[in-house]
Amino acid sequence: MSISHAPPPNEIADIGGTSPSTAPPQPLPAPLLEPLPSTSTTRHRARVPRWLRRLSGPLLLLLAWQLASASGVLTADVLASPGTIARVGRDLIADGSLTSAMGVSLQRVALGVLLGAVVGTVLALLSGLFRAGEDLVDASVQMLRTVPFVGLIPLFIIWFGIGEAPKVAIITLGVTFPLYLNVYAGIRGVDAQLIEAGQSLGLSRWGLVRHVVLPGALPGAMTGLRFSLGVAWLALVFAEQVNADSGIGFLMVQARDFLRTDVIVVCLIVYAFLGLFADFVVRTLERLLLQWRPTFTGQ
Amino acid sequence: MATDVHRAVSPDRAGQEEPAAVRVQGLSRTFDGRRVVDGLELTVRSGEFVALLGRSGCGKSTLLKILTGLDREIEGAVLVPRRKATAFQAPRLMPWKKVWRNVLLGLPGKPERAVAERALAEVGLDHRVDAWPKTLSGGEAQRASLARALVREPDLLLLDEPFGALDALTRIKAQRLVGELWQQRGCAVLLVTHDVEEAVLLADRVLVMDDGVIAHETEIDLPRPRDIADPGFAELRTHLLDHLGVEAPTPAPAPAHAHASASASA
Ligand SMILES: Nc1ncnc2c1ncn2[C@@H]1O[C@H](COP(=O)(O)OP(=O)(O)O)[C@@H](O)[C@H]1O
Ligand SMILES: [Mg+2]
Numbered sequence: 001m002s003i004s005h006a007p008p009p010n011e012i013a014d015i016g017g018t019s020p021s022t023a024p025p026q027p028l029p030a031p032l033l034e035p036l037p038s039t040s041t042t043r044h045r046a047r048v049p050r051w052l053r054r055l056s057g058p059l060l061l062l063l064a065w066q067l068a069s070a071s072g073v074l075t076a077d078v079l080a081s082p083g084t085i086a087r088v089g090r091d092l093i094a095d096g097s098l099t100s101a102m103g104v105s106l107q108r109v110a111l112g113v114l115l116g117a118v119v120g121t122v123l124a125l126l127s128g129l130f131r132a133g134e135d136l137v138d139a140s141v142q143m144l145r146t147v148p149f150v151g152l153i154p155l156f157i158i159w160f161g162i163g164e165a166p167k168v169a170i171i172t173l174g175v176t177f178p179l180y181l182n183v184y185a186g187i188r189g190v191d192a193q194l195i196e197a198g199q200s201l202g203l204s205r206w207g208l209v210r211h212v213v214l215p216g217a218l219p220g221a222m223t224g225l226r227f228s229l230g231v232a233w234l235a236l237v238f239a240e241q242v243n244a245d246s247g248i249g250f251l252m253v254q255a256r257d258f259l260r261t262d263v264i265v266v267c268l269i270v271y272a273f274l275g276l277f278a279d280f281v282v283r284t285l286e287r288l289l290l291q292w293r294p295t296f297t298g299q
Numbered sequence: 300m301a302t303d304v305h306r307a308v309s310p311d312r313a314g315q316e317e318p319a320a321v322r323v324q325g326l327s328r329t330f331d332g333r334r335v336v337d338g339l340e341l342t343v344r345s346g347e348f349v350a351l352l353g354r355s356g357c358g359k360s361t362l363l364k365i366l367t368g369l370d371r372e373i374e375g376a377v378l379v380p381r382r383k384a385t386a387f388q389a390p391r392l393m394p395w396k397k398v399w400r401n402v403l404l405g406l407p408g409k410p411e412r413a414v415a416e417r418a419l420a421e422v423g424l425d426h427r428v429d430a431w432p433k434t435l436s437g438g439e440a441q442r443a444s445l446a447r448a449l450v451r452e453p454d455l456l457l458l459d460e461p462f463g464a465l466d467a468l469t470r471i472k473a474q475r476l477v478g479e480l481w482q483q484r485g486c487a488v489l490l491v492t493h494d495v496e497e498a499v500l501l502a503d504r505v506l507v508m509d510d511g512v513i514a515h516e517t518e519i520d521l522p523r524p525r526d527i528a529d530p531g532f533a534e535l536r537t538h539l540l541d542h543l544g545v546e547a548p549t550p551a552p553a554p555a556h557a558h559a560s561a562s563a564s565a
Contacts (some may be wrong), residue, residue: 197391200367200384201405201447211404215395292395294433 039077041119080215080262088262089269097251102270104247105236108164111233112171120171120179120224127139128217129209149173150238157243169241174235178227186212188219219293229278233271318345319378320455320487321366326375327511328361335361337511339375345454347482348488352543353508357553359491362508366489372503381542382525383455384448388463392447398542399428402447418450419443422476438469442476449480456481462497474500478524495539499532500525507542515542 062082068074068079076084092098123141126133149170156166191212198212240249249265255263303449321343328336336357343349353359364370367385391400399415406414412428419425422442432440441461448456460479462470478501480562481488492498498505507515517539521531540546 193387193389193391194393196364196369197387198393198405199369201451202407203405207405211396212393215393218395292431292433294394 022063029252075104077259077261080265081115085265085269088168088260089266092251092266098266098270100226101246101248101251102274105249106139108167108239108275109171109232109236112168112235113175113228115168116172116175116228117179117225120228121183121221123176124183124187128184129213137186141177145177145181149177149235153238153242158206164241165166167236167244170239171235174231175228178231179221179224182220182224182225186224189220190216218289222282222290225285226279230275233275233278237271238249245272257279319343320345320347320380321489322376322473323366324376326362326365326373326377328365328370328373333513334511336365336373339508339512341506341513343455345487348490348501348503349501350490350492350494350505352498352539354543355493357508360459363457363489363491366455382451382452382454383457384451384454385457386441386444386448386461387457388460390435390443390444391441392418392435392443394432396432397428398424398430398432398435398443400433401443401448404447406450414450415446418446420444421449421480430440430557438465438473438526439475441465445473445477445480449484449490452484453486455538456484456486456488458488459535460491461492465491470497477501481522495536495543496527498537499535500527505535505539507539514531539565 002122036208055181063076065079065084069076069079069083074081080088089098118160123137127137127141128134152173153166153170156169160166160169195208198208203211236247237249240247244250244253248270252264255261255267314549319342320352321341322343323339326336326339326341327334344382351359351362360510361370363385365373366379367383367416368379385442390399393404399419402415402418403410403412414456416425416428419557422445423440424442424446427435427439427443432443435443441464461477462473474497475487482502489502491511499521505517505519506513506514507517509515517535519535521529522537527530
């Protein structure tokens, strides 16, 4: 019925023929419509769990490696095959040398991260919250930050001897700076409008810090923690290859002397898994502590 | 009927002290040598609803910030009640606190959740008590911000363009809500707005700020609830727009002509 009301287009063209603006538009061809798939019903994605999908990449890599070893492209003195490595790993666990080395290494990292986190956070709070603290702390930290911390190992050995202390100190140092930088930036990045709102609500100075500044700095702190843990493993590897008589690094140095690529790879895998575990811990923390954040979570 | 009172702007009309919620004398605020507020005088009676109009950048927010106590770099005397609350143009909810915790933030002692629930029910948000701020719509967030201000039981409520970012429908609802809450609470309200209609709809008195002072004031004594269609309403709006430097389109008998001239000048 709407068709009968519409005047035929050419009739209008006849009336206003002199003016181009009154010419009827060419009727557009009807657009092609396409259905938008709903993500909740894309079945093949929903059925395979996420962790399994994430595992497929590494598994393919492993398969390629095994094939290369089996076909003789990759010889054992360059890199042992995954099968050999699995066997060696089992043996190392069975005789207890791997687990005890892991315990020692974990302890070093935990202690170093703890100390570094405390030092980094305290310094960041000092310079983030107080002008005087900033003047006092920030310039020195920024200066020290540019020194590659690994270069300090010889100095630390002279200062702390060859026991646990220099190793923990190196990790502490490595952890401190990324944490400091990110917590400091987080504090200084807190939205000034929210600070004003807090003040207008009658929050005290400490109330502002507790309810506005620190929660606002938490995303930065989490980023810092993640960086720190990455650096911590790196620092551990360096620290343990110098003058160590225990730990995963020591195991690796020993294996190098006997050309045991299989043991070296086992140790590397252990490092990787420890790193993954640390990342998992941070991710879990982030999920719990930052669930208020309106962020893009990926598709 | 509407009555315009064009009187000399003075804080004390009869000389006697009536109970006031705001008393400002000779207030000045300078930014980089530029006097944004320049010898401003202002009195708001207790329980009075005052709307503050003015072109953008004339210093309305600056004045409100001073009254809130956020800006202390001032000259002059400012008297405000101890119990005051502010709602800003953006809701400024702490994103890391659930809505009800936002409402209770800064209250003395350890207030119970029920206190927040009551305040949120007052603004019609009782169903979002446990929500994260990121999940609120613009109107809901603004109402939560209003609840956060009201839960302090203020003697003076300062509102800085609280409806500016809302869509037209939500804004009408929010304006009504503020009018009703004011009538229930009886607190003084200073509403900064750029919307002349909003000012005439809600306020007892409308001030126009210009050149760092209150340049003009108009009493609105239309009966409440007010109706935009009221001829007195239109008259007041035209009058205020005039003072804001906006030429109102003359209600000419031939509206088609008025439209044509307007589009020609555009
Ligand atoms: N912190 C500041 N520093 C410098 N100038 C400012 C500051 N805050 C406001 N101003 C200036 O003061 C004037 C009034 O601003 P404001 O009170 O926000 O205006 P509005 O009436 O639109 O709310 C503007 O010209 C603005 O640029
Ligand atoms: Mg403003």
